Amino acid sequence: PSTVAVTNVPFPVAYFVRVNNPNAFDIQITSATDDIYDIFGNDSSKIPVTGLINCPVPFDLAAGASRLCLFTGPVDGAVGDVITDTVIVEACALPGCTTTTSAQDSASVTITPGPLSLSVLKTAQPNTVVAPGGAVDFSVEVINTSSSVDLTITSMSDDIYGDITAVSGDITATDCSTPQNIAANGGQYTCTFTVQVTGVAGTEVVDIVTVDAEDAGGEAVTASDSATVEIRGELPRIETRKFADPIIVRAPGGRVTFTAAVSNTSADENLTVNSLVDDIYGDLNGRGSCSVPQTILPTETYRCEFSEQVSGESAGLHRDTITVEGADES
Numbered sequence: 001p002s003t004v005a006v007t008n009v010p011f012p013v014a015y016f017v018r019v020n021n022p023n024a025f026d027i028q029i030t031s032a033t034d035d036i037y038d039i040f041g042n043d044s045s046k047i048p049v050t051g052l053i054n055c056p057v058p059f060d061l062a063a064g065a066s067r068l069c070l071f072t073g074p075v076d077g078a079v080g081d082v083i084t085d086t087v088i089v090e091a092c093a094l095p096g097c098t099t100t101t102s103a104q105d106s107a108s109v110t111i112t113p114g115p116l117s118l119s120v121l122k123t124a125q126p127n128t129v130v131a132p133g134g135a136v137d138f139s140v141e142v143i144n145t146s147s148s149v150d151l152t153i154t155s156m157s158d159d160i161y162g163d164i165t166a167v168s169g170d171i172t173a174t175d176c177s178t179p180q181n182i183a184a185n186g187g188q189y190t191c192t193f194t195v196q197v198t199g200v201a202g203t204e205v206v207d208i209v210t211v212d213a214e215d216a217g218g219e220a221v222t223a224s225d226s227a228t229v230e231i232r233g234e235l236p237r238i239e240t241r242k243f244a245d246p247i248i249v250r251a252p253g254g255r256v257t258f259t260a261a262v263s264n265t266s267a268d269e270n271l272t273v274n275s276l277v278d279d280i281y282g283d284l285n286g287r288g289s290c291s292v293p294q295t296i297l298p299t300e301t302y303r304c305e306f307s308e309q310v311s312g313e314s315a316g317l318h319r320d321t322i323t324v325e326g327a328d329e330s
Contacts, residue, residue, distance in 0.1 A: 002109055010074035012050070013109055017069040017087050021061040026094040029067075030058050035086045037073040049073045060094065077111040079148050084108045113215075118151065118223040119143040122209045128230045133198030135172070136229055140164070141190045142211050144182040151213040151221065153180040153189060160207040161195050170195045182213070201233035201268070238271065239263040240324045253311025260284065261303045262324050264296040271296045275325035281308055284322070296326075 001013065015037075021027050032039065032055060038046035040057070055069035075083050088104040121141040129136060138158075144151045156164050156176055165176045176191035199205050210224040243259040258278075264271035273294040276284040284290040288306025296302050310318050 002107075008114070009111060010076040012072050013075045014051075014070060014072045015085065015087075015107060017055070017071075017089075017105075018066055019061065019069065019089055020066040021063060021091075023093070024063050026060060026062050027091045028058055028060050028094055028097050029089060029091050030097070030100060031090045032057050032069070033088050035088075036083075037071065037085065039071050039087075047073055061091070075109045075111075079111055079113050081111040082108050083111070113149045114147045116149055116151065116213075116215060116219060116221040117145040118211065118213055118221045119145050120209060120211050120223040120225040122225040122227040124227040124229050127228065128232055129197055131199065131201035131231050131233055133196055133231065135194055136197045137192050137194050138164075138209070138227060139190065139192050140176065140209050140211070140225075141188060142180075142182065142213075142223075144184055144187040144213075146184050146215075146221075148184050149215045150184050150187070151182050151215055153178050153182065153211060153213045154220075155212040156191075156209065158207055158209050160205070161193075164191075164193045164209065170197075172196065197229045197231075199231035201231055203231045205229045205231065233268045234266050237265045238273075238324055238326055239265050240322060242322050249310055251312065251314040253309060255307055256310045257305055257307045259303060259305050260290060260322050260324075261301055262294075262296065262326075263301040264298055266298050268298055270298065271326050273302060273324060273326040275323075276304075277323045278320055279323070280320040281306070 019029060034046070036047055037049045039049050039052060041048065049071040051070065051072040053070040054067060061067060077083055084106050086104055086106040088102055090100050090102045092098065092100045123139045125137045125139065140156065142153060155178055158164050161170050162168070164171065164174055165178055167174055172194050174193035176193055180189045182189050197205050206226055206228045208224050208226040210222060212220060212222050214220045241261040245257045249256060260276060262273055273292055273296060276290055276292055278284055281287065284306060285292045288304060290304035290306055294302045312318055
């Protein structure tokens with residue numbers, strides 16, 4: 001090619017060299033040299049080539065005939081560079097080949113900017129809110145993935161909340177602003193905006209942020225990303241009670257049956273009890289009828305019993321506490 005994008009350099013370029021004999025007599029091509037490339041592998045100061053075809057110098061060329069030679073060499077450089085390569089061919093007349101003459105020609109390859117590209121990453125914190133909704137911070141990271149072209153962010157918008165660079169509507173705070181310059185090859189810009197995300201329990205809110213940017217010449221590029229916020233129902237609440245039967249034993253002690261009652265007082269969320277621990281008797285899992293985990297439906301209660309020997313001085317008081325840990329199903 002006559003142009004090479006900077007993303008692809010060094011880039012292998014195929015050079016075609018046609019050697020013509022416009023004379024009425026035969027000639028011999030005695031040498032061929034290149035000012036950049038080592039086309040015959042005998043000049044270590046120049047760049048090696050691959051794929052040398054049809055140029056076994058020296059070679060004879062009949063009157064009026066021509067021969068097409070081909071070699072491939074890497075082209076490297078910065079944006080805007082023009083790499084000009086020159087081939088010089090020497091020849092002499094046949095028969096005898098006593099006097100040598102030469103001819104040359106050049107070809108140029110221009111290094112152009114690579115294609116524009118942009119990447120956007122959007123995240124939500126938190127990614128779950130309790131119905132009817134709550135505040136969510138959305139982080140937007142914009143990366144210039146163009147290899148050689150600086151970009152300017154011209155706009156940032158959300159398909160639900162609109163222009164994220166301004167506080168309006170559901171947007172309660174933002175540090176996003178435009179224009180923003182981001183350097184080529186990984187330059188970044190990150191900002192955050194806060195919105196009130198609302199919805200019905202059991203649903204998800206998916207919204208998309210779109211970032212527009214352009215280079216110095218006005219060529220535009222766009223990228224988008226989405227983030228999802230789950231709307232959950234009311235979080236479950238635990239109510240725990242503990243009973244003893246009997247509540248009085250004669251000294252030095254006696255056997256007491258303890259009942260643990262764990263209630264899920266929420267209206268619409270299941271509660272999973274993962275731990276039942278007594279401060280005196282330890283982990284109650286597997287003790288008596290108690291076992292965990294246990295899933296308790298809304299407004300329902302889980303009960304279990306275990307028996308222990310309670311001992312102590314006359315008129316003494318025995319007190320122990322049960323601790324329950326649980327979570328909702330999400």
